[in-house]
Amino acid sequence: MAVNRDSHVQVRIQNSADIVAARQQGRALASQAGFSHSNLTIIATAISEVARNIVEYAKEGEVIITLITDASKRGVEIVASDAGPGIADLTSVMRDGFSTGKGLGIGLPGARRLMDEFAIASAVGSGTVVTMKKWVA
């Protein structure tokens, strides 16, 4: 059965204050799906990491958080996209400790650990899209 998409929020990411806005709005929306308090914190943290990735490497982009249902499962989908320089070596980027920027190199692999599903697509010169999902247990 296809995943159904319900309400969503879209946050433009241009600076570090937008990272805070994205995780706050994402948390508020996800709370409607019935996540536990600790899972809401985990979702907000994952949003923070992918939004920070946009600010650090692409300068600007957007984060879209959507409530989803699949059969009887409810959850949340987070899509972080940018039209930045893209990532040449996705395997390295997903390895802990790899960083070309100011970060710890923990952002993307860390976000993957926090969520149930994680996918990244990128092309050099045209940008990066991170899609991740978490389901209500």
Added chain:
Amino acid sequence: MAVPILKQRHHLIASIQSALSDQDLLGLRDDLARLVGQHRALGVIIDVTALDVLDSFATRTLRAIAYMTKLRGAETVIVGIQPDVALAMVQLGLTLEDVLTALDLEEGLALLDQRLEESHGSQ
């Protein structure tokens, strides 16, 4: 939004009131590095009870603050990390390594006093 920093005896207490942007965190770092010297502080407490997320940047900045204040002669204790925040940090793979932590402000002050007593006792 600037974090208010209070002085209590020879300690500085930074009490975070709401979510902080990266810029706010860097502002806190710079304020504390300056104020430790200005007030000749021996201890710093950063109360993060109000924070609902400690991501990689926030963790790295707290760690940097602890090391910087140490170089200026003051111990830093992070207090009030919420249980959900601690869980998310562990799953994300973040550590505060050898930075001192305590459950709350009261425990943090007790820890600082204890450390100061120990260092005076060893002289």
